Amino acid sequence: METVYDTRIVHGTVLTVNDAFDIVEDALLCIDGGRVQRLERMPEPADLPAATETLDAEGCLILPGLVNAHTHLPMTLFRGLADDLPLQRWLEEHIFPAEKNHIAPDTVRIGTLAACAELLLSGVTSCCDGYFFENEVAEAVVETGLRAVLGQGVIDFPAPGVPDPSRNIDAARAFLDKWTGRIPLLEPSVFCHSPYTCGETTLRRAKALAGEHDALLQIHVAETRMEREQCLSAHGVSPVMYLDRLGLLDPRTLLVHAVWLDEEDIRCIADKGCGVVHCPESNMKLASGIAPVPAMLSRGIPVAIGTDGSASNNDLDLLREMDTAAKLHKIHLADPTAMQAEAVVRMATAEGARVLGWAPRLGSLEIGKAADLVIVDARRPSMTPMYRPTSHLVYVADGSTVRDVMVDGRFLVRNGRILSFSWEDVGREWKRVTGRIAPVSKPDRM
Amino acid sequence: METVYDTRIVHGTVLTVNDAFDIVEDALLCIDGGRVQRLERMPEPADLPAATETLDAEGCLILPGLVNAHTHLPMTLFRGLADDLPLQRWLEEHIFPAEKNHIAPDTVRIGTLAACAELLLSGVTSCCDGYFFENEVAEAVVETGLRAVLGQGVIDFPAPGVPDPSRNIDAARAFLDKWTGRIPLLEPSVFCHSPYTCGETTLRRAKALAGEHDALLQIHVAETRMEREQCLSAHGVSPVMYLDRLGLLDPRTLLVHAVWLDEEDIRCIADKGCGVVHCPESNMKLASGIAPVPAMLSRGIPVAIGTDGSASNNDLDLLREMDTAAKLHKIHLADPTAMQAEAVVRMATAEGARVLGWAPRLGSLEIGKAADLVIVDARRPSMTPMYRPTSHLVYVADGSTVRDVMVDGRFLVRNGRILSFSWEDVGREWKRVTGRIAPVSKPDRM
Numbered sequence: 001m002e003t004v005y006d007t008r009i010v011h012g013t014v015l016t017v018n019d020a021f022d023i024v025e026d027a028l029l030c031i032d033g034g035r036v037q038r039l040e041r042m043p044e045p046a047d048l049p050a051a052t053e054t055l056d057a058e059g060c061l062i063l064p065g066l067v068n069a070h071t072h073l074p075m076t077l078f079r080g081l082a083d084d085l086p087l088q089r090w091l092e093e094h095i096f097p098a099e100k101n102h103i104a105p106d107t108v109r110i111g112t113l114a115a116c117a118e119l120l121l122s123g124v125t126s127c128c129d130g131y132f133f134e135n136e137v138a139e140a141v142v143e144t145g146l147r148a149v150l151g152q153g154v155i156d157f158p159a160p161g162v163p164d165p166s167r168n169i170d171a172a173r174a175f176l177d178k179w180t181g182r183i184p185l186l187e188p189s190v191f192c193h194s195p196y197t198c199g200e201t202t203l204r205r206a207k208a209l210a211g212e213h214d215a216l217l218q219i220h221v222a223e224t225r226m227e228r229e230q231c232l233s234a235h236g237v238s239p240v241m242y243l244d245r246l247g248l249l250d251p252r253t254l255l256v257h258a259v260w261l262d263e264e265d266i267r268c269i270a271d272k273g274c275g276v277v278h279c280p281e282s283n284m285k286l287a288s289g290i291a292p293v294p295a296m297l298s299r300g301i302p303v304a305i306g307t308d309g310s311a312s313n314n315d316l317d318l319l320r321e322m323d324t325a326a327k328l329h330k331i332h333l334a335d336p337t338a339m340q341a342e343a344v345v346r347m348a349t350a351e352g353a354r355v356l357g358w359a360p361r362l363g364s365l366e367i368g369k370a371a372d373l374v375i376v377d378a379r380r381p382s383m384t385p386m387y388r389p390t391s392h393l394v395y396v397a398d399g400s401t402v403r404d405v406m407v408d409g410r411f412l413v414r415n416g417r418i419l420s421f422s423w424e425d426v427g428r429e430w431k432r433v434t435g436r437i438a439p440v441s442k443p444d445r446m
Numbered sequence: 447m448e449t450v451y452d453t454r455i456v457h458g459t460v461l462t463v464n465d466a467f468d469i470v471e472d473a474l475l476c477i478d479g480g481r482v483q484r485l486e487r488m489p490e491p492a493d494l495p496a497a498t499e500t501l502d503a504e505g506c507l508i509l510p511g512l513v514n515a516h517t518h519l520p521m522t523l524f525r526g527l528a529d530d531l532p533l534q535r536w537l538e539e540h541i542f543p544a545e546k547n548h549i550a551p552d553t554v555r556i557g558t559l560a561a562c563a564e565l566l567l568s569g570v571t572s573c574c575d576g577y578f579f580e581n582e583v584a585e586a587v588v589e590t591g592l593r594a595v596l597g598q599g600v601i602d603f604p605a606p607g608v609p610d611p612s613r614n615i616d617a618a619r620a621f622l623d624k625w626t627g628r629i630p631l632l633e634p635s636v637f638c639h640s641p642y643t644c645g646e647t648t649l650r651r652a653k654a655l656a657g658e659h660d661a662l663l664q665i666h667v668a669e670t671r672m673e674r675e676q677c678l679s680a681h682g683v684s685p686v687m688y689l690d691r692l693g694l695l696d697p698r699t700l701l702v703h704a705v706w707l708d709e710e711d712i713r714c715i716a717d718k719g720c721g722v723v724h725c726p727e728s729n730m731k732l733a734s735g736i737a738p739v740p741a742m743l744s745r746g747i748p749v750a751i752g753t754d755g756s757a758s759n760n761d762l763d764l765l766r767e768m769d770t771a772a773k774l775h776k777i778h779l780a781d782p783t784a785m786q787a788e789a790v791v792r793m794a795t796a797e798g799a800r801v802l803g804w805a806p807r808l809g810s811l812e813i814g815k816a817a818d819l820v821i822v823d824a825r826r827p828s829m830t831p832m833y834r835p836t837s838h839l840v841y842v843a844d845g846s847t848v849r850d851v852m853v854d855g856r857f858l859v860r861n862g863r864i865l866s867f868s869w870e871d872v873g874r875e876w877k878r879v880t881g882r883i884a885p886v887s888k889p890d891r892m
Contacts (some may be wrong), residue, residue, distance in 0.1 A: 022811065080833050080837040080842070082786060083787040083834070084782065090782070115829055121828075122828070185730070190659070281773060284777040286776075286782050287781055299655065314837070315842045324773070327727060327770070331735070331736060334733050337530055337531060360514070381567065381569070384525075384877075385876070385880035391526040391760070392526050396525070399583060399828070427827075430830065438833070439834065
């Protein structure tokens, strides 16, 4: 009996991102039941297996789906609302008032759809989000077909949808109860905002709640120098050591930013097996600082890459973020050999899957792994010639080079068009909703 | 008698980049004889002037053409040939041997065409190039319709096309003699490689030669710490002060990189009226250092932006370079208000024109100025919503958002396709030529 695969992708150059970083030129990639079933050099035509659907990827690179390991999807609503400002003014005069006035279930839904459109079109197959009204985020993400870890926000201040902070853990619990085990591609999580906006009790309860559900705990930590200094002053230890003292650090806690670390912090993160998310463009734009990523990698800490929300970056393009990550650490360490292209591709794929708890199920293109993949068109002038595909992915490619995107064996983007939902329909509502949001000051000098 | 303009562009949002940084929404922009003739809010339909060609720019941003103020066009041949290496190994083991083996009139021609395709598609209307076989560069650039300053390389070593360094000034003179006043959009120049690769006599003769032709002298200066230290040791002064001592500094000398400067250097550059080109991505990737751009801008030094050659960046996308420039200085100075979006847009347009000696003829969209302009499509998800167009240009847009490009009143790109030459035809030769160039080591692990 002949095997008929769901999909076969022919003639592409496959970056497997397996342990050996094997690259297969002129490859045959067969997918069935949402998994990679065959991956090899193209056979003779007579030996080509049958498939329901065939995709020609000649002139293209095929890589594991990109993992955007930290974002706030609905913040697309506030993209470019305010820039070039000190962090406190940006937050207090622009972002917090905008959230107060405009964050509601319907705006969160549309903002999430807009974010997912941007993510899919730029090759992101999985994301890790933390925000409020996370039920609405989840409903929207499910519509788009993305794989995601989604965390209901926990903060000891009145927040969108949770006006009474004493109910923040209850809201997170309700979210976990609703979504745990419900949709295969969606994993609920707890997003504890930070050690400076959540008290000890909240931090401990959030971790306990996450533990009960075997859910990931996401937390911003050591993002700014001020945060570190305040923590040292209030608790006598660094933010990381403070979280450790409270028992929050283990492989199911994901540390976001992790900029202001000392040697002891790095050792502790490595010992406890936490994952870290590096958000270089957000850290640069807000002038927060430079995370010691090469030092963390050398200690074996899994470091993924995130774009952060689009109010602070201002896009969700992980390929551009990869380029920035590579160049930022080279200049910071005065070492052009730091953060080599191969390491950066790993961070954006396999390491992303690892910090979200998905290794070894996905993150690389190998037999038996989930078929989350991206096809990059390498024929435009800026991508030629191509002596080393890995180098081009990091230093040249951006989201616009993405042609096709598959999640769990299903194409969500083909030829640069989203298949899983109608951006045209969403776009109309998007225009209406964002039309109500106005910057505090006159935009530019219009 | 009715006025009939060559072109009218309707309904776009125009960033004039005039002194007041005026932005005109829902604009009418009329072009005739290669110049901007009208620029105003859209009139009533009855008052709309006639034009031979009408372009609808609804949902688009219109800005002055981008100026890539420093590049080495033919180095597209070596894009991604070697990365993540120490500067000396990169140069001596990869780039110099590749230049020795592969730089010839035919490869320079095709490499230049490939570079121009990339430049045009990403919104660059003018560039400043320095390389060897510059006659071939010039012939190719003329084919593409780009506006350019092109400099024949001068270096006191055997160079492609100039095996005998004692003839380097003669070669530069022949280039100036051939191209001065010949093609309106092309200005010949002298590209002196650097103060450490050219002796005093060569430096003085190069400047004298440029002066005789009223041509721009381009020179790499103070790019690395080692260059500065060697200059201090050999000449007792910094590279900038050394050039000043030789009489090289005036408004017709363009200082490229200008990374390792002290206060005295900055004061001298300001006093002498030199322009500077900032190449942030090249400086980051090669870990050269961070140029003190905000300090130079505050002294009134005109600073433009360049991508450098695509062997060291690895693309020619000036919009991405703008994003990097803004973020790099914010993080370097720990100040999110540094390098505001408006300043960065000026650097990439009006200041670029200024350092090349073209102000006030072009660089902004104002009545009477040359019609070099770019139309950016702002309708893709990542560009929405748009509260502040300037912010989006810097922090979101990349070359792929460019829809149309006009140089001197003539469309060279429409709907993302090059009109002035056939990339398809060039692409075939490009593939053949670059197929002969192989990296020294096996690419990745293919």
